[in-house]
Amino acid sequence: MRKTLIATLCALGLQAGLPAQSWAAADQQFIPLPTYRVGPYASSGIPWWAGTLDYLRYVNEVEGGVNGVKLVWQECETEWSVDRTVECYERHKNGLDGAPVAFFITHSTPASYALMERGHADRIPLLDPAGGRTESTDGSVFPYAFPLLLTYYGQASVGINYIAQREGGFDKLKGKKIATVYHDSPYGRETQAAIELLAKKYGFENIQIPVAHPGNEQSAQWRQVRQEKPDWVFLRTWGVSTPVAIKTAARFGYPVERIIGDVWAGSEADVLPAGAAAKGYQALAPFPGGADFEIHKRLKEHILDQGKSDLKDPSFFGKVYYNIGLVNAAIMVETLRAGQARFGNRALNGEEGRWALEHLKVDEARLKEIGFDGLLQPLELSCADHEGGGAARVQQWDGEKWVLVTDWIQADRETLRPLIDAKSTAYAAEKGITPRDCRAEG
Amino acid sequence: MTTSIPSIAAAYDEAPVTLLRRRRLLLLGGLLALAFALPPLLGSDYWLNAILIPFLVLSLAGLGLNLLTGYTGQTSVGAAGFMAVGAFATYGLLLRVPGLPLPLALLGGGLIAAAVGWLFGIPSARIKGFYLMVTTLAAQFFLEWVFAKFPWFYNHASSGTISAPRLELFGYNLATPAGRYLLALSCVVLLTWVAHNLVRSQIGRNWMAIRDMDTAAAVIGIPVERYKRQAFAVSSFYLGIAGALWAFAYLGTASAGSFDINRSFQILFIIIIGGMGSIAGNFLGAAFISLLPIFLNHAGQWLSGGHVDTGQLQNLQKVIFGALIIWFLVKEPEGLIRLLRNLAERLRRWPLRF
Known part of the structure; x- marks a missing residue:
C-alpha cells in the first residue's frame, strides 16, 4: 500500500517537474467556463456544458474558429457556490497564456450579484442569460452586467401576456384571478413587483402563494389554490418543488393545463418525476427543448457522429438543458463576431467585449444562417438595453417530450421599464455612480 | 548547601522554556510582518481576492465556533445563522446611521450578533x-x-x-483588494489576540471546566449557566x-x-479537522477546507492537461478530498494541530525516536 502510494507520488512529482504546458496562445480567444458538474445541480450542469462544448467544438473544428480566431476554453468547477465562482473568476480574469477574456458567463444569479463590482472594476462583462440582476438591464448604470435574453420581470410579463393571449385579449384579463405559486426565496419573490404592476394595469386579481424551500410538501398551498379558484396558476418553483407542485395540483383537482411554469420550472427533470400528472403542463421557454432545429442536424453530423461530443448519454441530445448550453455558446460566438466586425479579426479583451455586447444584433436571417432559428430569439442590445430580447416561447409537455405551442411572445417591456429605472437609479445613488449618457455612445 | 540545589534545578528547568517562548514569539512576529507586507509583494490580486481573504474570514469564523464548541463544549450547528446576523446588522448600521465609521459598524454588528447568540444560548441552561x-x-x-422574509433587513433590494x-x-x-485584505487581516489579528488571552x-x-465536566464545575462554584x-x-x-467580513470584505454582497x-x-468541519480547543487549529482547518479543493482543482487541470474528461476529474477530486479527511482523522482524531505538534516534537528529537 505504502509503496504504491510513494510510487504514485513520485510519478506525480515527475510530471510536475516537466515544463509547464501551455494550452493557449495570444492570438486565441479564451473563454472561461465556470461549471457545476458535481454538487446538487450536477444533473442540469452536465448536459448544459455538453451543449456549450459541442457548439464551441463545432465552431473550432468545422468553421475554423470565429473568423479564423480559434476558441480556447478551460473549465473551473464551482458546484454552483458563489465563493467558488468568485475564485474561478479571479483565476481566469486575466486570460490564459496571453489569450484574453472577452466576457465571463456567471451561470448563477447570486454569483452575478457577487461579481458585479469586480466585473466593473476589471472591465470584464458578466453575462447571465435569463437570470442576473434585473435592474442591470439599464446599461448606463451597469456597463458590465448583461442579464441577457429575458430578465425575471420579463418572465413574469411573458407569462401574463400568454395568459391574455389564451383568454382572447388583455381586456379579458379584467376580474380574472391569477395565482403565483412561488419558491419562497429571493428568486421566487423577484417577480412580485412586476406582477403587481401588471395586475394594476390589466385589472386582474393577484394572489401570491409561497412554498418554503425545498417544497417537498405542498398540500397547504394547493388547498389554498382550490379555495381561491384562480383562473390560472403561474408556477415559479425550481428543483424538487416543481414536480411536487404538479402532482399535488392533480391531487387537489386543479387542471394542469391551467398551470404555466416559469423558465426554471420547464425542463424534463421538472416533469418526468410527476409522471402522468404533468401531461399538458406548459412552461415558458427562452431555451426550448427539441432536437429538430437546424443546428442539431449539423452537430449530429459533425460532432456527435464523429464521437467528439461531450455528452455521455446521447439521449440528452436536444433536451432543455443541452439546448440552454447551445444557446449560451451561440451568444458567446455571435458576440465575438460582432466585436470582430469593429476591432478586426483577432481575440478581444473585456472592454471590446462590452462594446460588442452593446452592439450585438442577431436578426432572423442571421439565426437561420447559424441554424438557431426558433431556438434562439432575435437579439438586439444597446447601451440602454442590456436584455436585448425579452421574449420566450411556450412549450407543452405531451407526456414524452416538450412540444412548442407558440412562437416568441414578447414581454411588455415599456410598462416594466420604469420599475427597472427606479431600481437602477436607487443603486446608482447608493453607490455614488454617475450614469453614462447612453445617447453619446456610438 | 541544601538551599542551592533546588535553585539550580529550577533555573535549569526554565531555561529551554524561555528560549522556546522567545523563538515562538519571533516566529509569530515574522509571520505577522509578512502577512501585513504581503499585498505589494504579490504580483496579481488573485491570491488576495480568491485565496487569502476567504481563508482569513473562515479562520475567524472557526475561531468563533471553537470558543463555543472547542472550549466550552457546546456543539452548535447554527454558526452561519450568527454570521448572517453580523452581516445584515453591519449593513443596516452603515445604511441607517449616516457617518458611522466602519470599525464601529463592525463592532455594532458583532454586538448585535452577540445579543442574538446570548438569546439562543438560553436553552443551554436546561x-x-x-x-x-x-x-x-x-x-x-x-x-x-x-x-429572507422581511425586506426591511435588505433595504427592499431585489433578490x-x-x-x-x-x-x-x-x-x-x-x-481595493489590498484594502479589503488588510481590513480582514487586522480584524483577524486583533480578535485572535483577544481570544488567545x-x-x-x-x-x-x-469554560474549559464546564466542557470537561459541568457538574464538577458547578460543584466548585462556577456559575455554569451564566458562563x-x-x-x-x-x-x-x-x-x-x-x-460581516465575508459579505463585505470578500464577496461584496450577501x-x-x-x-x-x-x-x-x-x-464545524474546520474546527473538527483543525483541532478542537486550539486557536491555531482554526487556521489550519480553514486552510484545509477552503484551500485544498482549489488546489486539487488547479492540480487536476494542470496534470491532466485538459485531456481527461472534466466530469470524472471533478469527482476524482471529491474522492481525494474525502479520503484525505478520513486519513487525517484516523491518524489523529485531535486534528491537524495535534499532528503538527507531534511532528515538531519528532523533528526536535530526530534522529532519535520520539
Whole structure:
C-alpha cells in the first residue's frame, strides 16, 4: 500500500517537474467556463456544458474558429457556490497564456450579484442569460452586467401576456384571478413587483402563494389554490418543488393545463418525476427543448457522429438543458463576431467585449444562417438595453417530450421599464455612480 | 548547601522554556510582518481576492465556533445563522446611521450578533449535547428565514441581496483588494489576540471546566449557566464579525442563502479537522477546507492537461478530498494541530525516536 502510494507520488512529482504546458496562445480567444458538474445541480450542469462544448467544438473544428480566431476554453468547477465562482473568476480574469477574456458567463444569479463590482472594476462583462440582476438591464448604470435574453420581470410579463393571449385579449384579463405559486426565496419573490404592476394595469386579481424551500410538501398551498379558484396558476418553483407542485395540483383537482411554469420550472427533470400528472403542463421557454432545429442536424453530423461530443448519454441530445448550453455558446460566438466586425479579426479583451455586447444584433436571417432559428430569439442590445430580447416561447409537455405551442411572445417591456429605472437609479445613488449618457455612445 | 540545589534545578528547568517562548514569539512576529507586507509583494490580486481573504474570514469564523464548541463544549450547528446576523446588522448600521465609521459598524454588528447568540444560548441552561445542537439548528433555520422574509433587513433590494456600502476608513478607500485584505487581516489579528488571552484568563478556565465536566464545575462554584450563555454571546460576536467580513470584505454582497446550513457545517468541519480547543487549529482547518479543493482543482487541470474528461476529474477530486479527511482523522482524531505538534516534537528529537 505504502509503496504504491510513494510510487504514485513520485510519478506525480515527475510530471510536475516537466515544463509547464501551455494550452493557449495570444492570438486565441479564451473563454472561461465556470461549471457545476458535481454538487446538487450536477444533473442540469452536465448536459448544459455538453451543449456549450459541442457548439464551441463545432465552431473550432468545422468553421475554423470565429473568423479564423480559434476558441480556447478551460473549465473551473464551482458546484454552483458563489465563493467558488468568485475564485474561478479571479483565476481566469486575466486570460490564459496571453489569450484574453472577452466576457465571463456567471451561470448563477447570486454569483452575478457577487461579481458585479469586480466585473466593473476589471472591465470584464458578466453575462447571465435569463437570470442576473434585473435592474442591470439599464446599461448606463451597469456597463458590465448583461442579464441577457429575458430578465425575471420579463418572465413574469411573458407569462401574463400568454395568459391574455389564451383568454382572447388583455381586456379579458379584467376580474380574472391569477395565482403565483412561488419558491419562497429571493428568486421566487423577484417577480412580485412586476406582477403587481401588471395586475394594476390589466385589472386582474393577484394572489401570491409561497412554498418554503425545498417544497417537498405542498398540500397547504394547493388547498389554498382550490379555495381561491384562480383562473390560472403561474408556477415559479425550481428543483424538487416543481414536480411536487404538479402532482399535488392533480391531487387537489386543479387542471394542469391551467398551470404555466416559469423558465426554471420547464425542463424534463421538472416533469418526468410527476409522471402522468404533468401531461399538458406548459412552461415558458427562452431555451426550448427539441432536437429538430437546424443546428442539431449539423452537430449530429459533425460532432456527435464523429464521437467528439461531450455528452455521455446521447439521449440528452436536444433536451432543455443541452439546448440552454447551445444557446449560451451561440451568444458567446455571435458576440465575438460582432466585436470582430469593429476591432478586426483577432481575440478581444473585456472592454471590446462590452462594446460588442452593446452592439450585438442577431436578426432572423442571421439565426437561420447559424441554424438557431426558433431556438434562439432575435437579439438586439444597446447601451440602454442590456436584455436585448425579452421574449420566450411556450412549450407543452405531451407526456414524452416538450412540444412548442407558440412562437416568441414578447414581454411588455415599456410598462416594466420604469420599475427597472427606479431600481437602477436607487443603486446608482447608493453607490455614488454617475450614469453614462447612453445617447453619446456610438 | 541544601538551599542551592533546588535553585539550580529550577533555573535549569526554565531555561529551554524561555528560549522556546522567545523563538515562538519571533516566529509569530515574522509571520505577522509578512502577512501585513504581503499585498505589494504579490504580483496579481488573485491570491488576495480568491485565496487569502476567504481563508482569513473562515479562520475567524472557526475561531468563533471553537470558543463555543472547542472550549466550552457546546456543539452548535447554527454558526452561519450568527454570521448572517453580523452581516445584515453591519449593513443596516452603515445604511441607517449616516457617518458611522466602519470599525464601529463592525463592532455594532458583532454586538448585535452577540445579543442574538446570548438569546439562543438560553436553552443551554436546561439541555445538553445533541438536544442543544438541535436548538442551534433551529436558530440556523429561523435566522435564515428572517433575513429572507422581511425586506426591511435588505433595504427592499431585489433578490434579497445586500451589497457592500462604501468601505472607507479615515478617508482611505478600502474597496481595493489590498484594502479589503488588510481590513480582514487586522480584524483577524486583533480578535485572535483577544481570544488567545480570553481562553487563558479566568473566563477561559471556567469554560474549559464546564466542557470537561459541568457538574464538577458547578460543584466548585462556577456559575455554569451564566458562563454557557456568555460563551454563546462571545462566539456569536466572533461569528458576526466574520459574517460581516465575508459579505463585505470578500464577496461584496450577501443574501440569506450565503449563510445556509452548508456554511455552518463547513465551519464545524474546520474546527473538527483543525483541532478542537486550539486557536491555531482554526487556521489550519480553514486552510484545509477552503484551500485544498482549489488546489486539487488547479492540480487536476494542470496534470491532466485538459485531456481527461472534466466530469470524472471533478469527482476524482471529491474522492481525494474525502479520503484525505478520513486519513487525517484516523491518524489523529485531535486534528491537524495535534499532528503538527507531534511532528515538531519528532523533528526536535530526530534522529532519535520520539
